[in-house]
Amino acid sequence: MAFKNYRRLAVSTALILMASVCFAQIEMKSEGYFEKPGFAFLVYHNDYIVGKRGGLQMFLHGNRVADAGEVVYLTAYGSYLDFNFKEIGDRIVDTKRGLSIIPGKIKPTNINYKLVCSTDGNSIIIAVKLDDSVERIKISNLMLKFEIYPKEYRYRTYMGGNVTGYFQERYMGKTTLIHDAKEILIAPEDDLRAFSITSEDARLSLIDGRGMANHAGFIVYAALPQNSSQKHFSIKITPRINPDWRREPVIQVSQVGYHPDQRKVAVLELDSRTENLEEMKLVYLDKGGKKRIIKSEKPAKWGPLFNHNYYTFDFTAAKTPGHYFLIYGGQQAGPFAISNDVYKETWHPTMDVFFPVQMCHVEVRQGEKVWHGACHLDDGLQAPPNKIHFDSYIQKAETETRFKANEHIPGLDWGGWHDAGDNDLPFGSICRTVLWMALAQEEFRTDRDVTSIIRGQRRVNLFQPDHKNDMLQQISFGMENLLALYRAAGHVCPGIIENNILDYIVVGDPVNITDGLIFDPSLKQGEKKEGRSGKFDDRWVFTNRNTGGQYQFAQVAAVSSRVLKDYDIKLSEECLKAAEGVWEYEQNHTPVHFKVSYQPQEDEYHSWELAATAELFLTTGDVKYKNRLLALIPYIKNMPAFYFWEVSGFILVRALAKMESDEFKKAVVGKLRELKILMLEEFAKSPYGVKFYFQVWGNNWDVLDLGARTYYFIKHFPEIFDEEYLYSALNYNFGCHPATNHSYVSGVGVNSATVGYGFNRSEWTYIPGGVVSGASFLRPKFIEYRSGTWDWYETEYVIGGSAAYVFDVLAVDSLLSQREK
Ligand SMILES: [Ca+2]
Ligand SMILES: [Ca+2]
Ligand SMILES: [Ca+2]
Secondary structure (H helix, E strand, C coil): CHHHHHHHHHHHHHHHHHHHHHHHCHHHHHHHHHHHHEEEEEEECCCCCCHEEEEEEEEEEEEEEEEEEEEEEECCCCEEHHHHEEEEEEECCECCCCCEEEEEEECCCCCCEEEEEEECCCCCCEEEECCCCCHHHCCCCEEEEEEEEEHCCCCCCEECCCCEEECCCCCCCEEEEEEEEEEEEECCCCCCCCEEECCCCCEEEEEEHHHCCCCCCEEEEEEECCCCCECCCCEEEEEECCCCCCCCEECCCCEEECCCCCEEEEEEEEEEECCCCCCCCEEEECCCCCCCCEEEECCCCEEEEECEEEEEEEEECCCCCCEEECCCCCCCCEEEEECCCCCCCCCHHHHHHHHHHHHHHCEEECCCCEEECCCCCCEEECCCCCECCCCCCCCCCCCCCCCCCECCCCCCCCCEEEECCCCCEEHHHHHHHHHHHHHHHHHHCCCCCEEEEHHHEEEECCCCCCCCCCHHHHHHHHHHHHHHHHHHHHHCEEECCCHHHHHCCCCCHHHHHHCCCEEEECCCCCCCCEECCCCCCEEEEEEECCHHHHHHHHHHHHHHHCCCCCCHHHHHHHHHHHHHHHHHHHHHHCCCCCCCCCCCCCCCCCCCHHHHHHEEEEEEEHHHHHHHHCCCCHHHHHHHHHHHHHHHHHHHHHHHHHHCHHHHHHHHHHHHHHHHHHHHHHHHHCCCCCCCCCCCCCCCHHHHHHHHHHHHHHCCCCCCCCHHHHHHHHHCCCCCCCCCEECCCCCCCCEEECCEEEHHHHHHHCCCCEEEEEEEEEEECCCEECCCCHHHHEECCCHHHHHHHHHHHHHHHCCCHHHHH
16 A cells, blocks of 8 residues: 555656656647647638638747648549638637637538647647538548648658658659558657647548649648548647747848948847846957957847747947947847948849839840740730639729720730739739839939830840939839820729739749730631730730729829929820829719729728829919819818828828918828827837738838838928838838848848749749838737748738838938938
């Protein structure tokens, strides 16, 4: 008896020791996710499964390693039923039994199931429980699957079912890696990435999904054996978690650097378990390569955010020109510059390379490199009525043009930029792009010429000047595209996009997407005659009128008309005529609020009408615009400050002097004071001093766009708005942002976004000067930027964000140069 008691005592002491000394257990949190330091498992907290960031998601030692976990139904063709066929219910969190449950349904087959997640402290157990009514025949096509992120696992091994191998960096033609196993081990040699998947009642397999889609991962499937009558199966995922692991500190600082007169505040992001704060060091790089300590002190605590702790390090006092590093806890950021010239050239790659490379309808060359051929010369066909297309393009029942469905609309084969990694010409984005370029030109008078555009040859040569101002050339190229559609349709349209999904997702030279020959339905497939072809590959033009989009165009065309006056008087006059025509039309017709791709919607405060009217008044001085602005004063007064910031405010402040109206001024200044309160609230929500709004897509473009608008508030009301409001937007873009410290401008700064989702994305490379959206927020509390080519919500370029970036750099340089005087 005594002996037995002694043994029991010894065992329980050992258990207590194990629990307290060695490992915390994985626990379910009240929000229904599972966590332990170094590990997290989310249960449909995010729903963007198409982007491989939703459903069941797993983080291991700070990295999202597995994602897109869900129940799928394999069709006869070997693909999943489309996501429209899935129905996912609200999560049920049973804290008593430690279960996080997702009810789901595969609609066409009427299969109801429950995805039940739980933990035993060391593993995650995922059970799929089918409704009793499900017929046996359907079950063998039902699978639980999740995807392993290829970038984290390349050249790591896998084992299972008597098979061993290693994960290839690229798809090499081998799709089935493990056919049938009860246990699969992933990266057992790698302490930070190892985990296993086991099942007692399901067959496990491992597939290289990249053979089916570029953005897929290595897919683990769990399925019941053929003809099984079981209505339940489960898998167990066991991660190897190192309790000593701590996330490396991230020193967040502008990778480009600072003007001597700027505030300079780096942000330090630390693992929330960090107890001993060290000193941060600012060091200066001597001529001989020696690093001299300029400042060393403990950073000031800012507080918790996401799942990290944040600190700030102020080194505003450092003003001596030269190169610097910041050093903390074995990490180093830099070299970055402190210099009067720090912003002089940072916008060049965006205008010299990124925008020329995005140009549609031309061949783009740089020395011996052909970026792409003269593409989409067959633009475009009238989109057929009642067409709900991908990328949110929609055609209503009426075309609102003189063209029949699939009839060629002439004159659309010049101008415009491909937006992002897509090759569509979205007119809302093109408007936004022209807007920032035209305002930048009006405000800062750039005189750069390194690009030649030879229209007769449809040829663009980078770094070969043609004695024409590059900015004005790009503004014209954007306006030509917008005007071409206005000429054809009499109003502005949503845009032009590939007519089928396979052409839309093409990666590589866009010249190969269509044959460049206008579609002729009288010709046979494959037949070509007199510059026409029987191949139905021309892009569709979506043509409906939308009031928000019309006013957006009028605003942009009015600015362009001023800016192009001394460069191309004919184009300038056409811009003004079109702007006035569109404005007049909208004034005399019932507004249409049509939710369609990339175009803005007019709101109840007449934001877009205000923007167009004020810009037309600035261009023409015509009293009819002034009178309309006066009539809209009540709307300005009632408008939420954020609308004012986001749409019309920065134009209204420019129009104040010319308006000569006290009442108008009172309304605008009242709104400016409200806006300042809103800004300060926003800036205080994070240590970064920018608008705090994190979601699936990174917020960098918003930050840059709002920064550009803020410039005008600072310029016209310096007594209300601090210059730092704009500087923080640019610092954020250059690396002072959460998750990592990449500069979000490809190739600008020593650590930048050199993996971008552009048209060359499959090579894991970039287009110099492209601007990415940046760190993505994953509910409930995670922030990440993982530099992955297929994480388009983090690494994609867009033209509007890139143009706002150019404006911001010129604006910041202008403000700081004025200080020097
Ligand atoms: Ca698009
Ligand atoms: Ca030029
Ligand atoms: Ca064609």
